[in-house]
Amino acid sequence: MTAAAPFLIVGAGQAGATAAAALRSMGHGGRIVLAGDEASLPYERPPLTKAVLADAGMDGRIDIHPAGFHDAQAIELRLGAGVVAIDAARRLARFGDGSELAFGRCLIATGGRARTLPSLPPGTPHVHYVRTLADAQALRAAMAGLHSLCVLGGGFLGLEVAATARAAGLAVSVVEAAPRLLPRAVPPEFSAWLAGRAAATGVELRLGRSCTSIESKADGVALAFDDGSTLHAPLLVVAIGQTPEVALARDCGLALHPHNGGIRIDAQCRTSAPGIYAAGDCASQVQPLAGEELRLESWQSANEQARIAAAAMLGVPTEAAATPWFWSDQFGCNIQMLGLPSAATTYHLRGEAAIDGTPKFMLLGLDADHRLGYAIAVNAGGDLRPLRALVGQRIPWDPAQLRDVSIPPRQLVRDALSAAASPSLS
Template sequence: MTQHTSILIVGAGQAGAMAAAALRGLGYGGRIVMAGGERHAPYERPPLSKSVLADAGQDGKIGVQPASFYADQGIELRLGACVTALDAARHVAHLADGSAIGYGACLLATGGNARVLPALPPGTPHVHYLRSLDDAARLREAMQHVGELVVIGGGFLGLETASTAAGMGLKVTLVESADGLLGRALPPELGAWLADRVRAQGVTLRLGCGIAACDTRDDGVHLQLADGSVLHAPLVVVAIGLTPEVTLAAGAGLALHPQNGGIQVDQRCRTSAEGIYAAGDCCSQYQPLFGTEVRLESWQSANEQGRIAAASLLGVAAEPAALPWFWTDQFGCNVQMLGAAHPDLRYAWRGIGAHDAAAPKFMLLGTRHGRLSHAIAVNAGGDLRQLRSLVGHDVTTCLARLCDETLPLRQVVREWQAEAERSITL
């Protein structure tokens, strides 16, 4: 790393901020420049659809680091600075204001953009997308003046937004083109349980209904669904996914994954170009538990890749990435997921909670060929942590005991570990 006089981080989000902190933590004393297109210092995005959407007082409480951190650590934070081109050969980044930044090494932490519904592009009256703090502020303001909201998209963001709006007293309808909720992340039986809970919380679900046509009027948006029905929405939130922001990478000739569109990186977050690294929602990386290359759009993945990229920039070893972990808070449930979901997993339940219970608590354990691949905890995050050592291992002999809610998980896991140690010794 001594040959690099400076490090440029493009993107002032979770991954970029964590990488900058990790660089200083590893003893790097050189120049760090972080350029971000937003006017806000790096902040955490998960609260945007939850606490921030409900309360303007939360806006200043979601920083990745304290406000003084960047100055204290000698990190040059350039906000409202859009990098428009990257000259990989000359190690120069060009900015929208005509200036340029030379660098020794560069980390692309450009994140992603809200996927756009062509019939309702950003800027359409009465239509909102939720990706940034400014987006959340605009939506929050709009929600003060209507009594009804339609959310298009039944993924995590759409469900969280619907949950927050319902909690604020709005009448909410959620439209999802798939027949169930969160089909790529949850088994059908849990998706059905969640749908029942969403309805029990007063939200109208329109599943298996795509948008056939849209008509924007002075009083809102008229949505014609694929089944022929029509909804009138004084306010619409489109939450149909994320596209990786790879414009700079593509312009610089970096390799992109042909299916998921992310910047391809190796296990050390190195791209196909010498001296350029990538981390966060913008990048695609092989994940052993998934058995393929994927983009992991999560707070944890941004943190882990930022940490690993920092070590790689300095040429030092880093601890391997932690197991994939994701959480969502919606409709009175904290749902945490550990490991990797696969279509052919067999799920077993540990407990069961009524969908209309105040605080249901249970878990699902997903196995394939006897090995634990995926664990889902509903209001049981403490129990989920007990299972980390079991993911990827054969749990055939103890699965029934793991699912017996009368037995403490810690005890069952310790018994499994003891048996595994005996097997190794033999």
């Protein structure tokens, strides 16, 4: 390795593009090579199941950085160029075309791939997965002219596809093996509200239903369920989660998490190999709020880890990552989640969880010590914002006050802070 060896970023997605820009804004003057196996400029994935699916006019409007940005920042883009191997000891990367690049430091930001059903590999007629822009464009084209579709998977992506398709006038069925929607991310009362909201828009929900067979036929997909019922759908969207893309990391001997499969990184996004970092959906990191190692599949986490990794690549100490935050837009509602849920969290409703109209409410999750660990806001992002800095802090909240909508959120924060500072509670 020489002082002039470039910084290589593998994966030109959210984390990779953000890290490249951060390296420049932090003053790095050396070569930066941003390599991605997709041909498109780095783009945002959240609109794929929302605006892009609804509107072909969005296709050119989701780039992470404006046209000309990479040239202006002297970030060398190698698009459509997959890295096929990394030699961690020699700090050498090999591309699919056989070319090699010696790097000084490397960030692996390879994201994830849609989890597929072995019986329905990508390319199966009438079956779609959504991870890339090309996937979303193909699904949009397939939806045009159809009257109905079925979504397999009641997670965020599946529900967003369902909501977008329903808004476009299609009859939509959602099949979820768990007895409720979003079972890992939200408490039962929120799942129930969301199911009510989805049903009110006309979506047919089949919860707690496992498929016993799925077959692609000439005119669509035939599904059979464990209760003996069947469904024929002209189009099936499979949204059953993602798997981290860690082939490169595994092959070059980096430590992977035994359960979540992600590349293990420390608080500075360093992997087990010197000079190699990881960020985004492919990375597994201890989350202080949860007290365990997790892979957070979120836009904010990809951006945060990218900035921390860039700083670490430059040898600059960084502050701790921000509180996890995630959002979803579905069934006419903006849903935001702050913090992380735990089995011990108890929830307090602030506002009215109405099914119809434009509901505005929050579910605020307190732990046994009445500390705020998790919050869900529906059409209430503005109310959630003042609470951001206080999630996970050793501040006791008064549940009755949290539920009282006559107390503005900023006042709640002031009251909680002064209660925490008062000797009687210390």
